[in-house]
Amino acid sequence: VHNIKIVRDLGPFNPEKWVGFFEGWPNPPNSATLYELLLNSPERSLAVDTRFNKVVGFTYAISDKLLSAYIPLLEVLPEWRVKDLGRLLIEDLLIQLRDYYMVDVCCDESLSEFYEKVGFQKAGAGMIRRNYRMQAGRSVK
Numbered sequence: 001v002h003n004i005k006i007v008r009d010l011g012p013f014n015p016e017k018w019v020g021f022f023e024g025w026p027n028p029p030n031s032a033t034l035y036e037l038l039l040n041s042p043e044r045s046l047a048v049d050t051r052f053n054k055v056v057g058f059t060y061a062i063s064d065k066l067l068s069a070y071i072p073l074l075e076v077l078p079e080w081r082v083k084d085l086g087r088l089l090i091e092d093l094l095i096q097l098r099d100y101y102m103v104d105v106c107c108d109e110s111l112s113e114f115y116e117k118v119g120f121q122k123a124g125a126g127m128i129r130r131n132y133r134m135q136a137g138r139s140v141k
């Protein structure tokens, strides 16, 4: 993909670089919270448009460091979708997670094909619980 690099280092991408994510969320985490989520998650992958030095996609995992990992979020900004960035991000994250036994993600039915293409399989029932009062996340200390 032209003008795109996949990186893991948050270094230059301070909170101001994280705009436009959480499409469709009524009460999304703000950019400082998003930055903190990534800072707290050593396994992460960012897509950067080198023309603007702008973060246009990200994913990350949380883990117990030994056995299992979970991918809470994956998002590519609308203008950059369907250009393979989602796949590149998840593939780069999976390289970082290669030594975990369990790697899980919960997604809408419409995305099962996307995840099957990168090696996931459907599980019997993904059960989730949401506390909508906290959709923006706990406050960053």
Ligand SMILES: CC(C)(COP(=O)(O)OP(=O)(O)OC[C@H]1O[C@@H](n2cnc3c(N)ncnc32)[C@H](O)[C@@H]1OP(=O)(O)O)[C@@H](O)C(=O)NCCC(=O)NCCS
Residues within 6 Å of the ligand: 023, 073, 074, 075, 076, 077, 080, 081, 082, 083, 084, 085, 086, 087, 088, 105, 106, 107, 108, 110, 111, 113, 114, 117
């Ligand atoms: C899901 C998302 C990250 C995909 O990113 P993307 O960069 O557009 O996807 P890619 O271009 O890498 O697509 C890879 C492959 O999956 C397919 N694909 C992408 N989105 C798809 C979708 N919604 N449904 C079915 N297939 C899809 C592509 O056609 C492509 O297939 P191909 O290899 O046969 O050409 C992006 O649509 C997004 O940010 N959506 C909103 C947030 C979201 O739903 N995140 C998932 C949370 S679980």
